[in-house]
Amino acid sequence: MKLGLDVFFERKIQEFKGKRIGLVTNMTGVNHRLVPTIDLFHGHPDIQLSALFAPEHGIRGDAKEGEKLDSFIDPYTKVPVYSLYGTSKKPSIEMLDSVDVIFFDLQDIGARYYTFIYTMAYVMEACAEHGKHFVVLDRPNPISGSLMEGNLVKKDVRSFVGLYPLPNRHGMTVGEIALLYKHEFGIHCDLTVIPMEGWERDMYYDQTGLFWVPPSPNTTGMDMSILYPGTCLVEGTNLSEGRGTTRPFEFIGSPYIDGYRLAKVFNEKSLPGVLARPISFIPTYQKHKDTVCEGVQLHVVDRHSLNSFKTGLTLIETIAEMYHNDFEFLEHSNGKFFFDLLAGTKDLRARILSGDTKTFLEECEEELHAFSKQKQPYLLYN
Known part of the structure; x- marks a missing residue:
């Protein structure tokens, strides 16, 4: 199979020649030979890498959960790294001044609590507000794209561990979620998704032939x-x-x-x-x-x-x-x-204390059925 990153370098790179590129990534942004996306972009003569953007856990994955990050200059590329998990989770106009296009290349974990998909949402919002092109280099859902579990997030408890009405296990790739954000949740940015090739919905990560790079310190396998x-x-x-x-x-x-x-x-x-x-x-x-x-x-x-x-x-x-x-x-x-x-x-706490989670799980099935219909137009893989 080929990652969106591989497809980009094979067939899409010339479309972005001369553009100033921003890159949202971390240590999971690697190709099939474990070469970092940062290095591939920085070392390519047709790519002008002008900014890096760091999600939770940092650009190199050395920060603990919830640890706030500062912006800095990357010592390897000398490119500025803007923190999207510090004083602000959304890129400012100053952060976007040096870019025409922002690429997103992060490995998600397939559960709605994981903050990378909300970093993506905020970057998409900033791109919509400031006229920037947003490109997702798609990656596998490591726990397959064929199963869903849980309930949808209610409006009164939305947060950075549940910003949109997604189920606990959503069964989507980051590229598919980006399409859902644009067409269902109103983030109308100029969006391009570069899909993978050879990935199928029922595949788990250990069936892809790719090396597993932990997206955060506690994602062990x-x-x-x-x-x-x-x-x-x-x-x-x-x-x-x-x-x-x-x-x-x-x-x-x-x-x-x-x-x-x-x-x-x-x-x-x-x-x-x-x-x-x-x-x-x-x-x-x-x-x-x-x-x-x-x-x-x-x-x-x-x-x-x-x-x-x-x-x-x-x-x-x-x-x-x-x-x-x-x-x-x-x-x-x-x-x-x-x-x-x-x-x-807010309902589940009381259900647990009263020993009544069975009816809650039954209600979840109705929500999952509705979400399955909602996401169907944006699924990119068989």
Whole structure:
């Protein structure tokens, strides 16, 4: 298969000769031989690379989640790097002064919480406002483009982990999402998507023949990525989601949990495609840092039958029921709950505490059906 980046250099590059180019990318922007997009653009005689734009985690991927970034001069290319995860998430007119076209080349993870797709939205907005051309070099959805899970984000809880009404697992590539933004969500910029060749919707990343470059410090591989649409919800609780361990979003636990008991109760629910193993771990940072936690590691048995959203939700509901005196949702700010921003609704917290997630999951199916129809015109691959 060929990435949008490969197709661009094979057949599209002459269309942009003489243009001043801005590039939104990071360490995941590489070709099939792991050569960085930055180097390919900077070293090409027909490309005038005049600005770089850094999303969350930075241009080289060395910043932790939520860590604010400053702008700087890239020491390798001497090109200015403008932070899109600092004082502003949207490029200013000053940042865009030196560019005619902005290219977007980032590897997404396939879940709506991941901020790269909202960085893309803000850059598209800036391009629309200031008359700049926006080009997406498309990349695979690593957890396939054939499955969807979860609910759509409600207006009253939209944020940078859920800016538009997308489901938790959206089943789209970044190029397809850009088309959805333009035609359904009103970001009317001058948009070009350069599709991949040879990618099919039911492909997972380990079936593409491409090397996996982690998009952020805690995206460790396929099992983590498959579980993430469900286990990311743990971030909004006082449970550790495994940050500061070797298996983030696979390890779930807390000092107040009995891991053996939790694994037994969870496995008795017989969810398709997943098994829980009792574990003990000590996070090196974030929640429960340097404290012994017990809990479970979720093991993917069959990724085709596993529903990660239902799995994460069921695990949280089980822990809330077993440890109702200890389990808590974390307040974010001004009385708001971070869980609501991740969940895309204020309703799910109460459903979990009352043990009523079954009806919520049934309601999700209606929303997914509507979203499937909405996104259909913008799907680029079989």
